[in-house]
Amino acid sequence: MDSVITVIVGLIQVLVILALAPLLTGIIRKTKARTQKRIGASILQPYYDLLKLVRKDEVISDQTSWIFRACPWINFTTMTTAAFFIPVFLAYTPFGLVGDLILVIGLFALGRFFTMLAGLDVASSFGGLGSSREMMISSLLEPALFLSIFVVAITYGGTNLSTLISASSNSSFLPHPQILFAAIGLFIIILGETGRLPFDNPATHLELTMVHETMILEYSGKSLALMEWSQSIKQIILFTLMINIFVPWGISSSILLSTLVIGFLTFIGKISLFGIFVAFLESSVAKWRLFRIPDLIAIAIATSMIGIVLCYL
Amino acid sequence: MISNLILFQIPILLFVIGALSGLLSRNSRLARPMIFVPSMIGSIFTIVFSIGIITGTQLKLVIPHILPLFDLEIFVDGISAFFMLIIGLVSFAVSLYSIGYSKEYEIQKRISAFGFLFNIFILSMILVVSSNNSFFFLIFWELMSLVSFFLVIYDHDKEENLKSGMTYLVMTHLGTAFIFTSFVLGYVQTGSFSFDSFRHGSTGFPLLVKNLVFVFAFIGFGTKAGMVPLHVWLPKAHPSAPSNVSALMSAVMIKIGIYGMIRTIFDFSGFGASPDFAWWGMLLVSIGSASAIIGVLYAVVERDIKRALAFSSIENIGIILVGLGLSVVFTSFHLTAFAVLALVASMYHTINHAVFKGLLFMGAGSVVSVTHTKNIEHLGGLVKQMPWTSLLFLIGAISISGLPPFNGFISEWFTLQALLSSYHIPSTILQISIAFASLPFALTIGIAAATFVKLFGMTFLSKTRSKNIVNIKEVPRSMILGMSILAAVCVLFGVVPYLGTSLISTAFHMSFQQSSPLDFISVQNSSGKSFANLSIPVVVIILSSVSIAIFGFIRVLSGHTKKTTYSTWDCGFGSLNERMEYTPTSLSQPIRAVFKVFFKPHNQTEKESFGENPYLLKTVKVETMIKNIFEEMLYTPIVSSFVFFFDKVRKLQTGKINAYLLYIMITLVLLLLFVRLSNNG
Numbered sequence: 001m002d003s004v005i006t007v008i009v010g011l012i013q014v015l016v017i018l019a020l021a022p023l024l025t026g027i028i029r030k031t032k033a034r035t036q037k038r039i040g041a042s043i044l045q046p047y048y049d050l051l052k053l054v055r056k057d058e059v060i061s062d063q064t065s066w067i068f069r070a071c072p073w074i075n076f077t078t079m080t081t082a083a084f085f086i087p088v089f090l091a092y093t094p095f096g097l098v099g100d101l102i103l104v105i106g107l108f109a110l111g112r113f114f115t116m117l118a119g120l121d122v123a124s125s126f127g128g129l130g131s132s133r134e135m136m137i138s139s140l141l142e143p144a145l146f147l148s149i150f151v152v153a154i155t156y157g158g159t160n161l162s163t164l165i166s167a168s169s170n171s172s173f174l175p176h177p178q179i180l181f182a183a184i185g186l187f188i189i190i191l192g193e194t195g196r197l198p199f200d201n202p203a204t205h206l207e208l209t210m211v212h213e214t215m216i217l218e219y220s221g222k223s224l225a226l227m228e229w230s231q232s233i234k235q236i237i238l239f240t241l242m243i244n245i246f247v248p249w250g251i252s253s254s255i256l257l258s259t260l261v262i263g264f265l266t267f268i269g270k271i272s273l274f275g276i277f278v279a280f281l282e283s284s285v286a287k288w289r290l291f292r293i294p295d296l297i298a299i300a301i302a303t304s305m306i307g308i309v310l311c312y313l
Numbered sequence: 314m315i316s317n318l319i320l321f322q323i324p325i326l327l328f329v330i331g332a333l334s335g336l337l338s339r340n341s342r343l344a345r346p347m348i349f350v351p352s353m354i355g356s357i358f359t360i361v362f363s364i365g366i367i368t369g370t371q372l373k374l375v376i377p378h379i380l381p382l383f384d385l386e387i388f389v390d391g392i393s394a395f396f397m398l399i400i401g402l403v404s405f406a407v408s409l410y411s412i413g414y415s416k417e418y419e420i421q422k423r424i425s426a427f428g429f430l431f432n433i434f435i436l437s438m439i440l441v442v443s444s445n446n447s448f449f450f451l452i453f454w455e456l457m458s459l460v461s462f463f464l465v466i467y468d469h470d471k472e473e474n475l476k477s478g479m480t481y482l483v484m485t486h487l488g489t490a491f492i493f494t495s496f497v498l499g500y501v502q503t504g505s506f507s508f509d510s511f512r513h514g515s516t517g518f519p520l521l522v523k524n525l526v527f528v529f530a531f532i533g534f535g536t537k538a539g540m541v542p543l544h545v546w547l548p549k550a551h552p553s554a555p556s557n558v559s560a561l562m563s564a565v566m567i568k569i570g571i572y573g574m575i576r577t578i579f580d581f582s583g584f585g586a587s588p589d590f591a592w593w594g595m596l597l598v599s600i601g602s603a604s605a606i607i608g609v610l611y612a613v614v615e616r617d618i619k620r621a622l623a624f625s626s627i628e629n630i631g632i633i634l635v636g637l638g639l640s641v642v643f644t645s646f647h648l649t650a651f652a653v654l655a656l657v658a659s660m661y662h663t664i665n666h667a668v669f670k671g672l673l674f675m676g677a678g679s680v681v682s683v684t685h686t687k688n689i690e691h692l693g694g695l696v697k698q699m700p701w702t703s704l705l706f707l708i709g710a711i712s713i714s715g716l717p718p719f720n721g722f723i724s725e726w727f728t729l730q731a732l733l734s735s736y737h738i739p740s741t742i743l744q745i746s747i748a749f750a751s752l753p754f755a756l757t758i759g760i761a762a763a764t765f766v767k768l769f770g771m772t773f774l775s776k777t778r779s780k781n782i783v784n785i786k787e788v789p790r791s792m793i794l795g796m797s798i799l800a801a802v803c804v805l806f807g808v809v810p811y812l813g814t815s816l817i818s819t820a821f822h823m824s825f826q827q828s829s830p831l832d833f834i835s836v837q838n839s840s841g842k843s844f845a846n847l848s849i850p851v852v853v854i855i856l857s858s859v860s861i862a863i864f865g866f867i868r869v870l871s872g873h874t875k876k877t878t879y880s881t882w883d884c885g886f887g888s889l890n891e892r893m894e895y896t897p898t899s900l901s902q903p904i905r906a907v908f909k910v911f912f913k914p915h916n917q918t919e920k921e922s923f924g925e926n927p928y929l930l931k932t933v934k935v936e937t938m939i940k941n942i943f944e945e946m947l948y949t950p951i952v953s954s955f956v957f958f959f960d961k962v963r964k965l966q967t968g969k970i971n972a973y974l975l976y977i978m979i980t981l982v983l984l985l986l987f988v989r990l991s992n993n994g
Contacts, residue, residue, distance in 0.1 A: 061881040065696040077860040098851040110716040120770035128895020135763040136903035142759030157838040
């Protein structure tokens with residue numbers, strides 16, 4: 001009976017991620033609008049957009065192959081599958097035995113692999129441009145991400161997210177100095193992975209600046225909805241990981257209704273605050289030139305390296 | 314029940330039959346089946362035999378004094394059988410593929426020599442892994458090297474191929490010299506050429522000899538495996554050979570180098586669980602991660618599809634060496650459980666790389682055989698004309714990029730876990746250095762995915778970039794079937810990792826925890842909690858149920874919608890054409906720019922203008938080149954200093970008979986002096 005409840009709570013966590021993903025995007029957009037002295041669209045606007053797109057007819061390029069058509073489905077499936085392994089408001093998940101943090105990164109990479117191929121598939125110069133930039137950024141982010149995971153995994157004793165988050169929720173604030181360095185590294189990487197400023201500007205359609213948007217330029221209708229939604233899911237997963245690893249306060253460590261409710265409410269609060277923080281940060285920096293991005297990633301790598309050295313000293 | 318000995322003899326006999334029928338067939342119409350059917354059946358028997366050895370008993374056979382002083386000793390244990398399984402598996406698929414592929418050679422009337430060499434090549438690899446005597450090991454090793462040399466220069470009408478062949482020949486003999494030295498050291502200590510005496514006597518070697526045996530074997534076998542900086546032959550030889558041979562060389566032959574390394578380290582070098590040997594592992598880890606990152610950096614900027622695959626072989630050998638090195642480090646500190654994990658990682662990647670690199674080379678061969686170009690700048694859009702080849706190549710590309718749920722992910726997951734487990738090592742310096750070695754390793758995985766996005770995307774997707782590539786047809790069925798076998802293995806070893814882990818743990822006599830196909834893989838941390846878990850079958854179940862659920866959900870939500878096909882968005886200017894597409898060079902330009910310290914890219918622009926006005930251009934030619942730092946900074950100086958030295962020596966050879974008489978007299982005087990002085994002493 002206990003295990004059944006755990007599985008149910010685990011599935012609820014997945015649904016929470018899927019359902020709240022567009023909301024987080026909405027919160028970020030609203031905050032950015034307010035910082036720019038605009039009223040901005042409602043925070044529910046991403047839901048309306050998704051619903052509108054799903055009901056629209058699609059236009060598909062005549063140059064494309066099955067890869068272009070399969071890509072949105074593959075992206076959505078991989079992101080949703082990754083959500084199964086993320087503890088959200090409960091410090092562990094029943095699916096922790098199935099996959100770990102490295103699998104989550106692998107699933108993200110699978111989605112990105114197909115997105116880059118879809119960008120090339122349309123035979124326009126835009127798609128190639130996006131894929132080319134994404135190739136560079138993603139291949140540099142991968143080692144940075146792995147190194148910060150290295151620090152966290154060694155400190156908390158596992159890449160298994162249940163072990164990891166349970167250990168971090170049991171420890172006091174900033175138990176080890178290396179965690180601070182890992183947090184800085186991981187924060188930079190998350191900005192890059194989710195395509196936010198200063199890596200990529202998600203709000204523009206200008207070929208000088210865009211990365212992710214160019215690859216999905218040819219999508220419309222359902223396919224675009226799926227691509228947008230899966231990007232939001234990826235964003236909320238990474239933000240959840242960030243807050244649950246580094247500020248795990250309030251997360252429920254047992255399946256009691258009271259702690260679960262507290263866990264859920266603090267999760268909503270923390271993720272919104274984090275989203276607002278990211279939005280403020282985005283409003284205060286400009287997009288960096290593409291070839292300065294490696295410098296930023298190098299900072300992430302360097303901080304993680306310091307973290308590793310601190311682990312062992 | 315047929316005995317193991319007969320099962321061992323059948324494939325040898327079949328490969329010999331295949332080789333002879335190749336010679337005797339005289340390019341007749343039946344030549345292709347006569348050559349490749351025996352090798353297919355022989356490969357099946359090799360697989361059956363090796364599985365029999367892995368699950369059953371070892372095979373030991375001694376034929377005394379087959380040559381004066383030397384016994385022919387055959388010994389097949391789990392390790393040999395594991396590598397024999399790889400040989401059998403890939404050879405089977407490649408032989409099947411070759412039936413269709415070598416039609417080209419039939420037209421050129423050169424198939425009989427090819428058939429002979431092809432069969433002998435596979436046979437020599439089987440004999441190398443099964444021989445148990447250093448003399449015969451070296452004979453078979455030389456046979457393998459020479460036959461593969463002839464296969465590399467098989468298309469000898471191109472001068473480039475001859476040059477690659479020469480580089481290969483020189484490098485492979487350099488390697489053999491080191492292996493020979495390593496064996497001679499063993500002989501000096503034990504007084505016997507038999508591997509058995511090395512095995513028993515090696516624990517008694519002095520530490521210096523143990524170290525030397527390891528270092529010489531490491532350099533020798535590492536040359537064959539293609540590790541940096543001894544890799545220069547690999548990106549030349551593999552693209553020059555016919556694609557089915559490239560598949561065999563890259564998938565199997567370089568693994569024989571890994572086999573030699575494992576044999577030497579764990580059997581002949583007196584390696585034991587003592588921190589004295591930790592530096593061996595660190596050497597393997599550092600050379601491995603250097604090979605991985607350097608290989609993949611060259612692969613990502615490469616425009617020749619086969620050369621890119623060859624560079625990626627260097628990368629994968631690097632990954633294998635990292636796993637092997639970690640296993641050595643863990644063993645030397647008595648961390649048996651993690652040593653097993655690292656060795657499983659390394660061997661899992663060995664078999665994986667054999668499978669997907671064989672598949673990718675065959676896929677590249679299919680593309681080359683229909684388009685007659687290896688340059689991906691001229692390719693594109695083949696997914697519509699070659700749907701099967703593109704699908705199978707995509708499976709290979711996803712696997713080699715280390716993406717779930719295919720087999721590359723499993724071995725890279727194991728290797729990453731082995732790297733993470735380095736925190737158990739009781740030495741801070743080693744811990745930190747292994748952590749730093751994981752930086753290039755992780756960078757490699759990222760760039761490898763980019764490489765295969767480029768290779769697949771530029772070859773198969775978007776519009777064709779060249780006007781010559783029209784009316785392309787899908788390749789014959791036997792070629793597709795050959796590739797499908799390896800693609801199926803890629804999927805199988807990814808979805809059911811139990812197959813691989815149980816195979817490796819049985820072959821190497823280790824205990825690895827997974828007890829049933831559905832059991833999850835787990836790594837424990839020091840407090841006994843789960844460090845990491847993985848169960849790919851369940852992941853696949855989640856993936857498929859999510860995709861079905863979301864398909865239904867979107868269907869219900871969207872109601873009835875239409876799909877319209879229209880041309881790609883061209884910003885309203887009209888007529889997007891293939892000249893506006895991204896090219897492979899421009900696609901990898903950001904990576905080239907980021908690593909410009911390494912590539913040292915330089916552009917050369919030639920302009921020709923009408924008359925005086927420099928702005929009225931007739932032609933513009935831009936050439937982008939990268940520097941190959943190893944050839945320019947390491948090999949060119951060595952080769953040119955040799956040439957310089959022997960140029961001076963050549964002056965002795967004047968062609969005048971009185972000069973030669975003078976040399977003879979000088980020699981005589983010196984010899985007489987020598988005799989005189991040594992008598993006195």
